[in-house]
Amino acid sequence: MNPALPRTPQSISNRRFLLLALALLASSMAQAQLSLDISLSVNGSAAGEWKPAIIQTASNSIVNNVGYTTANASLWFHDISVDSDPSISASVDVVNTTGSVQTYDLIFSMLVSPAITGSSLMGGSVQGGVTDTTGDGAILSTAGPGTALYYGRIDGVNVLPLFANPKSITAGGFLSNSDSTNAGLPGPSMAGPAVNTSIGIEHEFTLTPGDRATFTSVFVVTNAVPEPASLSLLAFGGLMVVCRRRR
Numbered sequence: 001m002n003p004a005l006p007r008t009p010q011s012i013s014n015r016r017f018l019l020l021a022l023a024l025l026a027s028s029m030a031q032a033q034l035s036l037d038i039s040l041s042v043n044g045s046a047a048g049e050w051k052p053a054i055i056q057t058a059s060n061s062i063v064n065n066v067g068y069t070t071a072n073a074s075l076w077f078h079d080i081s082v083d084s085d086p087s088i089s090a091s092v093d094v095v096n097t098t099g100s101v102q103t104y105d106l107i108f109s110m111l112v113s114p115a116i117t118g119s120s121l122m123g124g125s126v127q128g129g130v131t132d133t134t135g136d137g138a139i140l141s142t143a144g145p146g147t148a149l150y151y152g153r154i155d156g157v158n159v160l161p162l163f164a165n166p167k168s169i170t171a172g173g174f175l176s177n178s179d180s181t182n183a184g185l186p187g188p189s190m191a192g193p194a195v196n197t198s199i200g201i202e203h204e205f206t207l208t209p210g211d212r213a214t215f216t217s218v219f220v221v222t223n224a225v226p227e228p229a230s231l232s233l234l235a236f237g238g239l240m241v242v243c244r245r246r247r
Contacts (some may be wrong), residue, residue, distance in 0.1 A: 006244075012049070020074045020239065022217070029192065031148065032112070034054050034061055034111070035051070035054070035111040036052060036082055036088075036108065036110050037107075037108075037109045037110075037183075038051070038052065038081070038106070038107070038109075039106075039109075040104065040106050040107075040108045041104070041105040042071075042072040042073065042102055042104055042105075042158050043072075044105075047070045047071065047106050048068060052077070053214065054082060055166065055220060058235075060081050061082050062082075063080035063081075063082075065078040071098060072096070072098050072101070072102055072104075073094055073095065073104065074094075074097050074170065076090070076093040077092050077096075077105060078091050078092075078093075079091040079216075079240070080108075080188070082150050084113075085220065085221070086168040086195070086221055087218070087220040087221070088108060088201060088219055089216075089217065089218040089219075090201060090216075091186070091215065091216040091217075092106065092203075092214070092215050093212055093213070093214050094207065094212065094213045095210075095212045095213075095230050096207045096209050096210060096211055096212075097208050097210075098144055098209055101206055101207065102206065102207055103143050103204075103205070103206050104204070104205055104206075104207060105204045106202065106203045107153070107200060107202045107203075108200050109117075109200040110199055111151045111197060111198050112195050112198055112199055115194070115195055115197070116194055116221065116222075116223045118194060118223065119191060119193070119194065120186040120191075120192040120193060120194060120221050120222065120223060121187060121190060121192060121221070122159065122190050122191075122192035122219070122220065122222075122225055123182070123184025123185040123187045123189060123190055123218075124150065124152040124181065124183060124185070124201075124217070124218060124219040124220070125180070125181070125183075125217065125218045126149065126150035126163065126180065126181060126215060126216070126218075127178055127179070127180035127214045127216045128150070128163060128169055128179060128203075128213070128215050129176060129177065129178030129179075129204075129214040129215075130169050130171050130176065130177060130178075130183055130207070130211060130212065130213050131211060131212040132174055132176075132208075132211055133173075133174070133210050134209070135173045135212065137170065137171065137172055137173055137206075137207050137208070138170065138171045138207075138211035138212075139168055139169075139170050140169045140205055140207055140208075140211075140213045141166075141167065141168040141205065141206045141207075142165035142166060142168070142204070142205065142206075143165070143205060143206055144165060144196070145165055146165065146166075147165045148161035148164040148165060148167070148204065149162065149163035149167055149202070149203060149204070149205050149215075150162040150163055150202070150203060150215070150217055150247065151202040151204070152199070152200075152219040153200035153219070154188075154193055154195050154198070154199055154200075154221065155193075155195065155197050155198055155200075156197075156200075159193065160184070160190070161193060162183060163181060165178070169196060188220045188222055189219065192221060196198070200219070201217050203215050204215070214239060
């Protein structure tokens, strides 16, 4: 049996730095608690709010496909994923179950921790579509002056509009049509504000009776400078190299 090697002051110091780096990493990861809130307003009045469970898979965090029904709409949410980077992507089908044109305001909001205290970079994309189910044509349109079909949101404030008013997507009888656009992607590369509490996506639109609107959207934000967790990773990697060289 080989006798235990004596601990030198240098080896003790290396161990302490290693434990400190691991503690910083654990602290950063523990702070990244994901939470998603979905809310719907119809004609300016609250119509529903949901907090679907976030499921951690081997590669990312997702929400199981789920449907909700209100007095004015039927909604189907699918392919929702969130990340502590932070980023959010989601697809939704909204069916106008009434006999008249309705104005919908659908908001996805995800809590962010830790905050991005300095400047950020952001980017977003949206594909919007409409399907006629009644045979008389369908129209998906912006809700009026100063609105857009898509917004990227930071701390509850709209910061990235896409498909700004006036924008309409139309489809003939029993047909579908769609359009798409993006900004700051690939990247993100657009200058954005600090992120204190949340990011999100908002869809504000009007939809003809009986018809279906669809949105597939992405909003991504990143720190314009290295985050504490990234610095910890760099410090950890550098420390491992130093430790190996001194053995």
